[in-house]
Amino acid sequence: MKKFALVGAAGYIAPRHMRAIKDTGNALSVAYDINDSVGIIDSISPESEFFTEFEQFMEHAWRLQRDPVSALDYVSICSPNYLHHSHIVAGLKLGCDVICEKPLVPTTDILDELERVEKETGKKVYNILQLRHHKSILDLKDKVAADSTDNKFDVELTYITSRGKWYLESWKGDPRKSFGIATNIGVHFFDMLHFIFGALEKNVVHYVSETKSAGYLEYKRARVRWFLSIDANDLPASVKGNKPTYRSITVNGEEMEFSEGFTDLHTTSYQEILAGRGYGIKDARHCVETVQTIRAATPAPANANEAHPFVLQLGKR
Missing domain, CATH: 3.40.50.720 (NAD(P)-binding Rossmann-like Domain)
Structure with missing residues (x-):
């Protein structure tokens, strides 16, 4: 013990x-x-x-x-x-x-x-990089590894986790303490993308505010449009009023089943650490570098080729 x-x-x-x-x-x-x-x-x-x-x-x-x-x-x-x-x-x-x-x-x-x-x-x-233990993530990693072509996968990552007014009054709403939305709620997704698709080759930010962030990442094996938000107004009509959270990952237009399987991932992480197979500083470096670059970036104009669809809709509200 x-x-x-x-x-x-x-x-x-x-x-x-x-x-x-x-x-x-x-x-x-x-x-x-x-x-x-x-x-x-x-x-x-x-x-x-x-x-x-x-x-x-x-x-x-x-x-x-x-x-x-x-x-x-x-x-x-x-x-x-x-x-x-x-x-x-x-x-x-x-x-x-x-x-x-x-x-x-x-x-x-x-x-x-x-x-x-x-x-x-x-x-x-x-x-704790718990998404590396999620079955759907491991299955996708195997699928990418088995693909013998040089083609890049087209990925769209959307994560909206509604938060009340308390969030911005807490340490999480202070970028000096939480390091902003992309870091606080997104860093494990960026780790997941690297884990599956390899080295990061391009990192562009399209939108940043105190409640949301979005951009484009290009990995060795994927082109990724991402959108992260704590604003309930960003929820799609299909879930607004019913669920406070929307999590979606599509790969080449196909929705990835990603709604279940989160409950015991911390226990799995502990089991792996105790068995000598935990993820250390070297493993965390890539996602830390990714969010560090995002925080320092000046947002670039969004274009239809690289911007997440939700970003393109922001100016139309």
């Missing part, structure tokens, strides 16, 4: 990590969050220690590390994006391997720094 600490226990994604720790037969020893709305712990790991001050959390963690019986093996990080770097470093210096939510960090320079800390501590950083 491995012993875990959890940083960022009150957020949306934290319960998936708690359940993954439990479902893989391990123990959540201690959790931390500045907010105390963490009652979910009672139904998953009621014996866990909990702190709302990071200094107290670290003091307790260091005490655990002095005893081989209680020593922590992993620190799981679900804190706001802008805190990932400092929390990862703290976990490594505790003598733990670290499992961190996406985006791992905002820039490749910080990835380089994390690699240095890995070498100093002898410990490893793992990134």
Whole structure:
């Protein structure tokens, strides 16, 4: 049984990590969050220690590390994006391997720094890239690999996940903390595209606002038009008023079944990490570089050949 600490226990994604720790037969020893709305712990790991001050959390963690019986093996990080770097470093210096939510960090320079800390501590950083374990993604990857032509696949990625007014008032709405829409809700999709279609050759941004982002990516094996949004007004008429989320990926005009199969992907990710097959800094570099470029880009005029259809419709509302 491995012993875990959890940083960022009150957020949306934290319960998936708690359940993954439990479902893989391990123990959540201690959790931390500045907010105390963490009652979910009672139904998953009621014996866990909990702190709302990071200094107290670290003091307790260091005490655990002095005893081989209680020593922590992993620190799981679900804190706001802008805190990932400092929390990862703290976990490594505790003598733990670290499992961190996406985006791992905002820039490749910080990835380089994390690699240095890995070498100093002898410990490893793992990134949750759960779409790499989704059956539909793996099936598509196999299909692309089996295609012996040099033709590029035409892909259209649309992800609209409606959020209320709270979103822009939270850290997620602050680009200094979340790094913007494309990074916060899109980085795992960009990782997925690289995982399936290979190296990125072109990266063009067509639209950026505080609620949506869109552009064109060209990979070794695909041309991708993408659109990401938290604005319910962007939902297609077929789902508006019925569902708050619309997720669509078409490949050469064929809709990919992508509505199910998400529930246990964090547990699968933990199983792979514990088995020594987790995704590390090297694996995360491509998607970090992609969103770093997107954030720095000046939007280019949208054209019918490369722009996502939803972008072309924005000016017609």
